[in-house]
Amino acid sequence: MAHVLVRKDLKELAKLYDYISMCTHCGNCKYFYEYGPAENLATASCPQGDKFMFDAYLGSRGKNSIAKGLLSGKLELNQSLIHILYTCTTCGACQQMCETDVKPYILRIIETLRYEALKAGLQPPGAIPRWSAHIKVERNPYMEKHVDRTAWIPSDIKNKLPKKAQYLYFVGCTASYRQKNIALATLRLLLKLGVDVTISEDEWCCGSPLFRTGQWDLAKEFAEHNAQLLDKHGAEAIITTCAGCYRTLVRDYQQDPPEGYKDLLGNIFNAKVLHTMHLIEEMLRKGEIEFEGSLDKVVTYHDPCHLGRHCEVYDPPRNVLKAIPGVKLVEMRRSRQYSYCCAAGGGVRGAYPEYSLSVAADRVREAESTGAEILACVCPFCWRNFTDAINNIGSKMKMMDITEILVDLVKEKRK
Ligand code: SF4
């Protein structure tokens, strides 16, 4: 395999050596570009590179060079690399643009670099150590108590939720503890539409922040707990409103792992997982949803990286928005696979809040440039970062989860 020294102590990174070697250093991963009759796009893609400029920060080329340097012994794994490794939002824009055989492995390589850094005893940045210690005890990264996980559910609804149901709503930590508006809109919407749904008190964090920041041993413990819980519940399908939970349950829990991730946990989970938008889109298609009001607003949609590029779910939220009376959907220049990241993910919001908010502000300005009055999304983590950015820059944009738009407009189904 290798004609150079491959450091065997970097065990996980060494496994990826062949793929890392396939990076041709072409630099395609540094920008979005698409030329042709339908598209004419050439623009920035990497939030990390946009803010920190140097080649090591811009796209995956620099990360592959770091990996090669470490494996060949030319580079030392020391604290000075932490800023480069942890300001990447793991948005996947670089992976989208790469055209060589390293492509499927790019995010895995970035996350493996983080894993090796932590194994070597390096200190992760910002709030990561604090929430990592907390999550082990209270099963959420928000410094909240596990017993309060379902405190957002009003008692009149809680008392009526069945023990078992056709669908289990996997709420996720952000909606349970912070964006309760989205958790509540989702549950109310599903109940209004007559969906047989319930919630488990034993849900733990899906593990997304652990997977993305390289804390795989702990992530595995969380994945195993949730997999057992969901299997035991026996619901026909799991529903998430969070893009991060969706990516984690579908991809990281190995139901449909991307090529670079097939060996990470082994196949631990096989239940059907839907994002809320899949279910609503299907109900609309079957004529099961009636509206009793209209929005009459121009709306633009932000593709969360975890739902879009990571899982290729682009159409369901758009189809749902288009079905809402009075919605005029306009697209941002960077949308679908070319969507620009909100910079909350990959551990970045907790580690580097100012940088994270500055990227989100850039995206809000891009949304403003479409003439939209509402920035719609289907991820509580994007919602939080955009809302904070909107407030910071004094934007008039209104941030809304699509469930928040729907809940007041759909007609209640009579039982
Ligand atoms: S990661 Fe892919 S696109 Fe980027 S430099 Fe390497 S081969 Fe080229």
Ligand code: SF4
């Ligand atoms: S994953 Fe996103 S932030 Fe990280 S290097 Fe790639 S494009 Fe930049």
